[in-house]
Amino acid sequence: MDTQWPRWEVFKQDTPAKPHQAVGSVHAADPQHALLTARNIFARRPQAISMWVVRAEDIFSWTKEELAENPPPEAAKQTEPLAYGFQPLTFCVFRKTSHKRSMTFVDYVGEVSASSPEDALKQAQQQFGDVEALAWWIVPTDRLAKSDPGSETVESWFAPATDKTYKQQQYYATIGSHVSKHKLGRETDDEE
Amino acid sequence: MPAKYGLPSDPDYSLRLAEFEARIGRGEKIEPGDWMPEEYRRQLIRMISQHAHSEVVGMLPEGAWINRAPTLKRKMILIAKVQDEAGHGQYLYHAAETLGVSREAMLEALLSGKAKYSSIFNYPTLTWADIGTIGWLVDGAAIKNQTMLAAGSYGPYSRAMVRICAEEAFHHKQGKEMVLFYARGSEKQRQMAQDAINRWWWPALMMMGPHDADSPNSEVLTRWGIKTKSNDTVRQEFINEHAPEILDAGLQVPDPDLHQDDKGNWVHGPINWDEFWQVVGGNGPMNKERLEARRKAHDEGAWVRSALETYAAKLQKATVAV
Missing domain, CATH: 1.20.5 (Single alpha-helices involved in coiled-coils or other helix-helix interfaces)
Structure with a gap:
C-alpha cells in the first residue's frame, strides 16, 4: 500500500504580530488530516495561533539563483481577454529574505490578484520588492487550507502546548547541580 | 523545484563549488533549490535519514515502559517524551525530503533492515531506572551532538535540530531529575540507579561514533559545515558535563581509568569498539x-x-x- 500520500507544506503563525511561516511539511490524505498532523508535529511545544497547509505541488517557487539563470517568461499569457469574463485569481505570496541564520523562514507577505502564477510573481516583485527575496513562493489562495480561527479551536489546538508545564524544561531547572557549574563553554544556535 | 546537484564532471563544477564553499564560509545556510555538490546531498541524506530512523526506533525501548510507569506524573512525562520522538522522526524525514528522497523510500529502507539507526536503541531497558538514565545520559549525549548539528550549513536540517534540541532539553532534565531522586532514595533505589548507569554509560559514549582518527567521512563533512565539531570533541563535552554530575550525586562512573587532566577535561578509559561494531553489524542484544x-x-x-x-x-x- 502507498504510505507516502501527498506532501503538504505547513505555515505556522506564532502570534498575531508575526506572519505565517513555512516550518516544514507533512504527508496527509486530505486537508483536515494535513492540518491535524501539522498541529501534532509543529505545535506540540512552540507557541502558535494559526496554521495553514497547502499541497506542495500547488506551490510555484523561484529562488534568486533560478530567476537569474532563467527569467520567467515576460508578462503573463492571459489566455482569455477580460471582455469575455476572465476573472483574475488571488495568489498568496511568501518570501524568504535571509539565509544568514537557521531560524529564517519563507514568510507570508500578502496577496496579489493575477492572471497566472508568473504574473503573480511579477506583481509580487513589484509590491514586495522592498527587501531582496532569496526565494518566492506563490500559492493560489483557494488551495490553502486553514485552521479554524475561532477562539475555541485556537484554545484546544494550541494552548496545551504551553499549559502542560511538566513538558517544559524549565519545570526541572532547579534539580541537582546546575549544568553550568561543569561546563567549559558551549555554542548554541538561535532558539525558536 | 528544479534542484541542482553538481558533479565533479560538470564543466562549471569548480567555479560553483568555490561559490558554495564561500557561502558556507560566510555562515550562510544552504536552502532547498540552491546549487550543491551531489556529494553534499548524498552525505546529508545518509545522516538525516539515519537520524530520523533513530528517533522512530528510539520510541521502542521507552514505549515499553509506559504502562509500567510508577506514578501518573511519570507516565504523562514518558508519553510526552515518546510522542516527541515520533515528531522528531517526522521533522527529520521532512528535512531529508527537501533533498529529493521520499519518506516512503526511507521507511522501506528501515523496515527492510537496509538502513542504519543509532546502536544505542539496540540495548534493552531492563528496569524503570533505565528510563531516567536514558533521559539523562542517552538524550544528554544526543543533545551534545544535535547542538553541534544545529549550527550546520543545511537550513532544513539545522532548523529541525534547533526544534529538537529545545524538546530534548526537557527529556534530558526529566531523566536527570529522576535519577537524582533515586540517588537520594532507598538503598534499593540507589542500586537501581547505579545499575542503570553501569549499563548505559559506555553505550552513551559510543553514540558520538568512532574516534576522529577512525572516522572516514569527517573531513568533507567538516569542510562543508555539516558537522561543526569532531566526534571526540563532542564526546569530551558530554563527559565533562556528566561525569562530575554523576559523582556529585554519590553515584559511580563505571570506568576505573576515569580521571581529570590538568586542563580540567575528564579523560575516559578505552572504549570497547568491538562491541560497538558488533551492534552496528546487527548483533546487538x-x-x-x-x-x-x-x-x-x-x-x-x-x-x-x-x-x-x-x-x-x-x-x-x-x-x-x-
Whole structure:
C-alpha cells in the first residue's frame, strides 16, 4: 500500500504580530488530516495561533539563483481577454529574505490578484520588492487550507502546548547541580 | 523545484563549488533549490535519514515502559517524551525530503533492515531506572551532538535540530531529575540507579561514533559545515558535563581509568569498539526485536492508512461532483 500520500507544506503563525511561516511539511490524505498532523508535529511545544497547509505541488517557487539563470517568461499569457469574463485569481505570496541564520523562514507577505502564477510573481516583485527575496513562493489562495480561527479551536489546538508545564524544561531547572557549574563553554544556535 | 546537484564532471563544477564553499564560509545556510555538490546531498541524506530512523526506533525501548510507569506524573512525562520522538522522526524525514528522497523510500529502507539507526536503541531497558538514565545520559549525549548539528550549513536540517534540541532539553532534565531522586532514595533505589548507569554509560559514549582518527567521512563533512565539531570533541563535552554530575550525586562512573587532566577535561578509559561494531553489524542484544516491532506496528497500522485513503477519495469525488 502507498504510505507516502501527498506532501503538504505547513505555515505556522506564532502570534498575531508575526506572519505565517513555512516550518516544514507533512504527508496527509486530505486537508483536515494535513492540518491535524501539522498541529501534532509543529505545535506540540512552540507557541502558535494559526496554521495553514497547502499541497506542495500547488506551490510555484523561484529562488534568486533560478530567476537569474532563467527569467520567467515576460508578462503573463492571459489566455482569455477580460471582455469575455476572465476573472483574475488571488495568489498568496511568501518570501524568504535571509539565509544568514537557521531560524529564517519563507514568510507570508500578502496577496496579489493575477492572471497566472508568473504574473503573480511579477506583481509580487513589484509590491514586495522592498527587501531582496532569496526565494518566492506563490500559492493560489483557494488551495490553502486553514485552521479554524475561532477562539475555541485556537484554545484546544494550541494552548496545551504551553499549559502542560511538566513538558517544559524549565519545570526541572532547579534539580541537582546546575549544568553550568561543569561546563567549559558551549555554542548554541538561535532558539525558536 | 528544479534542484541542482553538481558533479565533479560538470564543466562549471569548480567555479560553483568555490561559490558554495564561500557561502558556507560566510555562515550562510544552504536552502532547498540552491546549487550543491551531489556529494553534499548524498552525505546529508545518509545522516538525516539515519537520524530520523533513530528517533522512530528510539520510541521502542521507552514505549515499553509506559504502562509500567510508577506514578501518573511519570507516565504523562514518558508519553510526552515518546510522542516527541515520533515528531522528531517526522521533522527529520521532512528535512531529508527537501533533498529529493521520499519518506516512503526511507521507511522501506528501515523496515527492510537496509538502513542504519543509532546502536544505542539496540540495548534493552531492563528496569524503570533505565528510563531516567536514558533521559539523562542517552538524550544528554544526543543533545551534545544535535547542538553541534544545529549550527550546520543545511537550513532544513539545522532548523529541525534547533526544534529538537529545545524538546530534548526537557527529556534530558526529566531523566536527570529522576535519577537524582533515586540517588537520594532507598538503598534499593540507589542500586537501581547505579545499575542503570553501569549499563548505559559506555553505550552513551559510543553514540558520538568512532574516534576522529577512525572516522572516514569527517573531513568533507567538516569542510562543508555539516558537522561543526569532531566526534571526540563532542564526546569530551558530554563527559565533562556528566561525569562530575554523576559523582556529585554519590553515584559511580563505571570506568576505573576515569580521571581529570590538568586542563580540567575528564579523560575516559578505552572504549570497547568491538562491541560497538558488533551492534552496528546487527548483533546487538535487541536488533532483531526492534525491527520486528517496527514492522508489526507498520502492518497493524495498515487499516488506519487504508481508512484515511478511502475517506480522502470520497472527499475528492464529492469536490469533483460539485
